[in-house]
Amino acid sequence: MSAEATSLPAAPAVMGRAHLRAAIGSFVGLVPLGIWTTVHLWNNLAAFGGARQWERSVTFHQNPLTDYAGFWALAIFIVWHAFWGIRRTKRGQPNGYPYLGNARWWLQRITAIGLLLFLGAHIWLAKLHPRLVTQQAESFNDLAAHMAHHAPTLIVYLLGIAAIAYHLGNGLWNFAFGFGIVTSQRGMKCATWVTGLVVVALLAVGWLAVFALWHAGQPLPAPAD
Ligand code: HEM
Numbered sequence: 001m002s003a004e005a006t007s008l009p010a011a012p013a014v015m016g017r018a019h020l021r022a023a024i025g026s027f028v029g030l031v032p033l034g035i036w037t038t039v040h041l042w043n044n045l046a047a048f049g050g051a052r053q054w055e056r057s058v059t060f061h062q063n064p065l066t067d068y069a070g071f072w073a074l075a076i077f078i079v080w081h082a083f084w085g086i087r088r089t090k091r092g093q094p095n096g097y098p099y100l101g102n103a104r105w106w107l108q109r110i111t112a113i114g115l116l117l118f119l120g121a122h123i124w125l126a127k128l129h130p131r132l133v134t135q136q137a138e139s140f141n142d143l144a145a146h147m148a149h150h151a152p153t154l155i156v157y158l159l160g161i162a163a164i165a166y167h168l169g170n171g172l173w174n175f176a177f178g179f180g181i182v183t184s185q186r187g188m189k190c191a192t193w194v195t196g197l198v199v200v201a202l203l204a205v206g207w208l209a210v211f212a213l214w215h216a217g218q219p220l221p222a223p224a225d
Helices: 012-049 051-058 064-091 100-133 140-149 151-178 185-217
Strands: none
Touching: 012 051, 012 064, 012 151, 012 185, 051 140, 064 100, 100 151, 140 151, 140 185, 151 185
């Protein structure tokens, strides 16, 4: 007879597997994806130094093979984390009380949907389309001209960065709680401050990079598309 049919608690082995899946899902979001995204946003600050510096930091890859392998590794991590998040959302429920924790539960999921849409558009337009269609990496001037003269591009980048800043910052809090790094009330309060600072720092880095591109695009002609 199964545990479900008798309403008995799940067997320890099942609980162990679920716990391991949750730990891996959370870890993949925070460590490879979170670190890569933070470095990626930081690299984009090179836009303050102009086209050559930005292209060297963001789109130039010494070895096409490591670029290719890195891209696929990232894609696998993104898909893994997204499937884990969707499963978790289907199972979990907010408790319906107007507590801050519920607002955070909802925001984590809303930003996840926004991020998936952002990432789909961003990876296609900034990475795949230029390389597959024009056989070249995205150029500084093209991105800067879009930031300066194409309002949807600017808005999508600003919102995409806001979504990743919140999702990653709050994800860090969930990770610290889920892995038992913070357990006391005082620890949770402290973690809220620390993760709040992470959100502000990511927002500042990402929005500053967008500002640098927008500024560089001002004297450029409006893009044709
Ligand atoms: C300041 C804002 C951003 C700018 C200007 C920017 C720019 C770019 C560019 C030009 C590429 C193509 C790189 C290449 O040709 O190798 C790229 C790739 C990528 N970006 Fe961004 N990005 C920004 C923000 C973000 C954010 C917030 C995320 C995550 C949520 C993100 C995730 C990715 C991913 C996953 C790729 C493909 C991975 C790869 O390059 O192999 N980007 N980005």
